[in-house]
Amino acid sequence: MEEDKEYLQLETEIFRVLKNIYDPEIPVSIYDLGLIYEVDVDEKQKVKIIMTLTAPNCPMAGDLIKEVREKVEEIEGVKELKLNLVFDPPWDKSMMSDEARLEMGFM
Numbered sequence: 001m002e003e004d005k006e007y008l009q010l011e012t013e014i015f016r017v018l019k020n021i022y023d024p025e026i027p028v029s030i031y032d033l034g035l036i037y038e039v040d041v042d043e044k045q046k047v048k049i050i051m052t053l054t055a056p057n058c059p060m061a062g063d064l065i066k067e068v069r070e071k072v073e074e075i076e077g078v079k080e081l082k083l084n085l086v087f088d089p090p091w092d093k094s095m096m097s098d099e100a101r102l103e104m105g106f107m
Helices: 002-018 061-073 098-103
Strands: 036-041 046-051 080-085
Touching: 002 036, 002 046, 002 061, 046 061, 061 080
Parallel strands: 046 080
Antiparallel strands: 036 046
């Protein structure tokens, strides 16, 4: 039971951190933009994140990936981070949260 609690706390903290990382060109978090496809935490507290970018040629890609890596690795309890950048499926506006669409004037 204690392990389950730690796992859930770690997963919650990862999502909290991701919701506070903003795309440098858009005033919306990468989580609300729908750029985070998967977050997986295993029993050894190894974290796997699959994410994308709004466009493959995003000029801020290096900075954004670096920020995700640094902030997630700083979370107490994260033993290892594997960060995968993918472009399939390609990102589109339908992946955004309702809050992000409202913020960007798409609703």
